Amino acid sequence: MTLSVLRHVAVATKPLAIALAIASAFSSSSFAQTTQEKSLSPVLVTATRTPQSVKEVVSDYLVITAEEIARSGQISLTDLLQQKRGIELTRNGGIGNTASVFIRGAANYQSIVLIDGVRIGSSASGGATWETIPLSQIDHVEIVYGPLSSLYGADAMGGVIQIFTRQGDGAPRANVSVGVGSYGTRNIDVGVSGSTSGDIKLRYALQVARESADGFSASKPGAGTFTYNPDKDGYKRESASGQLGLTVANGHELGLVFLQSRLDAQFDAGLGLDDRMVQKLENIALFSKNQLTQTWKSQFQIAQTADKNHTDASYGVSDIDTKQTHLSWQNDVAIGNDVLQMILERREEKLDSTNANLVGKRITNSVA
Numbered sequence: 001m002t003l004s005v006l007r008h009v010a011v012a013t014k015p016l017a018i019a020l021a022i023a024s025a026f027s028s029s030s031f032a033q034t035t036q037e038k039s040l041s042p043v044l045v046t047a048t049r050t051p052q053s054v055k056e057v058v059s060d061y062l063v064i065t066a067e068e069i070a071r072s073g074q075i076s077l078t079d080l081l082q083q084k085r086g087i088e089l090t091r092n093g094g095i096g097n098t099a100s101v102f103i104r105g106a107a108n109y110q111s112i113v114l115i116d117g118v119r120i121g122s123s124a125s126g127g128a129t130w131e132t133i134p135l136s137q138i139d140h141v142e143i144v145y146g147p148l149s150s151l152y153g154a155d156a157m158g159g160v161i162q163i164f165t166r167q168g169d170g171a172p173r174a175n176v177s178v179g180v181g182s183y184g185t186r187n188i189d190v191g192v193s194g195s196t197s198g199d200i201k202l203r204y205a206l207q208v209a210r211e212s213a214d215g216f217s218a219s220k221p222g223a224g225t226f227t228y229n230p231d232k233d234g235y236k237r238e239s240a241s242g243q244l245g246l247t248v249a250n251g252h253e254l255g256l257v258f259l260q261s262r263l264d265a266q267f268d269a270g271l272g273l274d275d276r277m278v279q280k281l282e283n284i285a286l287f288s289k290n291q292l293t294q295t296w297k298s299q300f301q302i303a304q305t306a307d308k309n310h311t312d313a314s315y316g317v318s319d320i321d322t323k324q325t326h327l328s329w330q331n332d333v334a335i336g337n338d339v340l341q342m343i344l345e346r347r348e349e350k351l352d353s354t355n356a357n358l359v360g361k362r363i364t365n366s367v368a
Contacts, residue, residue: 093218096235096265106158136209168193168205184214251291
């Protein structure tokens with residue numbers, strides 16, 4: 001994929017001018033409108049790959065809570081991140097157009113992005129396709145600044161951003177949110193979450209969302225003949241995420257997490273054609289968490305991610321598809337006040353493209 005113009009964006013879209021939020025909660029016997037603030041326990045996962053009290057975290061970090069996301073008024077993850085220290089953003093137009101995030105000046109491909117512990121990104125660009133990640137599916141975000149190569153590999157030079165989707169717990173609850181705003185922005189998301197009780201416990205959460213905007217022109221007259229197009233460049237994004245966790249015995253849980261997103265966005269590459277890009281993000285993982293002894297915790301995970309990009313522009317049609325398969329086995333053994341951590345990982349990458357120079361495979365095995 002080739003993009004003609006890349007410019008720094010301070011504020012790409014205005015906050016929603018009008019917002020209507022409808023929240024509903026239900027129990028097994030009745031429905032009632034409730035408001036519930038979810039507080040995060042004071043732990044951080046990303047800095048050490050295991051829950052750790054924030055008082056003990058040595059790395060520089062930042063947590064964006066669910067409440068902060070709701071108060072921000074933002075409808076894209078990149079605009080939310082741009083408000084945080086140490087993060088810069090470039091984007092080719094408005095929301096939905098190709099974006100890059102720089103942590104402390106490191107290139108987009110020099111930072112790692114995880115969704116519920118699973119690495120995402122394009123093997124062609126080396127970095128995450130930020131525009132496909134829907135903010136509506138996110139519960140909270142952890143940002144750890146600085147090199148974490150010993151835990152996440154050589155690409156974690158600028159830092160690691162981990163995105164956590166919504167989890168279910170407690171009585172069944174439903175939520176509905178509807179919003180409209182400037183530039184023809186419209187969004188709706190619906191979800192349900194909760195858990196059962198008893199020795200065998202089932203946690204569940206499911207969230208679906210749709211958002212769109214008419215947008216504005218992604219280029220200015222001075223951009224040149226092969227870039228400028230005065231038409232509006234809007235987008236449409238549809239997404240779904242879910243989590244299932246089954247506690248089969250005390251300290252033993254089996255589960256599944258997934259996130260899917262489809263983005264159809266317009267951009268400018270000259271007059272005469274409605275240039276557009278369709279991107280898909282698919283992420284699914286199966287995991288087993290086991291407390292084998294009082295001091296030994298084990299977690300095994302198998303995951304598959306897909307990053308698909310189809311571009312139809314004045315300069316041609318192209319496809320770039322990345323498929324990654326991840327295997328991970330992490331063991332944490334408590335030794336007094338310390339933790340001995342042993343990690344085995346395997347990552348298989350397959351890249352297909354209409355450009356023969358981009359086709360290839362790679363396997364990375366790691367031990368830490």
